[in-house]
């Protein structure tokens with residue numbers, strides 16, 4: 416019998432969500448993995464379910480590295496009917512790895528929900544264009560796409576970390592709705 420859902424957190428933003436205290440207690444009962452190209456963050460993650468993606472210097476590297484660890488991912492995916500993939504678009508690692516993983520899962524008939532933060536306007540045109548490209552690519556592979564925009568903060572005095580915290584709670588609120 417396949418289990419229902421695996422949660423897969425990718426890249427800096429993904430790991431921030433996984434690490435937040437609230438999700439940590441919720442994660443106890445759920446199968447989950449974290450994937451990053453940042454060795455330190457992977458090593459610091461308090462769980463064995465982490466997968467180091469190898470060095471990433473471009474979005475394409477992250478896609479290629481997903482193919483490199485494809486056998487390991489196929490083994491994980493074979494146990495589940497659905498995956499929920501969580502990360503932030505606009506950087507290199509999650510942008511490529513989420514697309515690569517969604518494509519792989521889709522090809523194996525595993526249903527895919529992707530939940531992503533999209534970058535602030537101030538992060539620039541390059542961030543914006545790789546995000547748009549990734550969203551375009553993702554649409555072919557996902558059953559559901561949840562986009563949480565990082566946009567102008569509610570209060571001008573709010574710290575970025577508080578805003579991230581708020582967005583994280585919002586995402587977690589949606590994470591456990593099927």
Ligand SMILES: Nc1nc2c(ncn2[C@@H]2O[C@H](COP(=O)(O)OP(=O)(O)OP(=O)(O)O)[C@@H](O)[C@H]2O)c(=O)[nH]1
Nearest residue numbers: 426427428431503505506507508509532534579582
């Ligand atoms: N809401 C929210 N957004 C975040 C957080 N961390 C990063 N982001 C957003 O996510 C985007 C991607 O950032 P990261 O997740 O750090 O990037 P990455 O996937 O690790 O990729 P690289 O480090 O560039 O290889 C950024 O442009 C931010 O807008 C977070 O904790 N909360």
Ligand SMILES: [Mg+2]
Nearest residue numbers: 426427453508
């Ligand atoms: Mg990173």
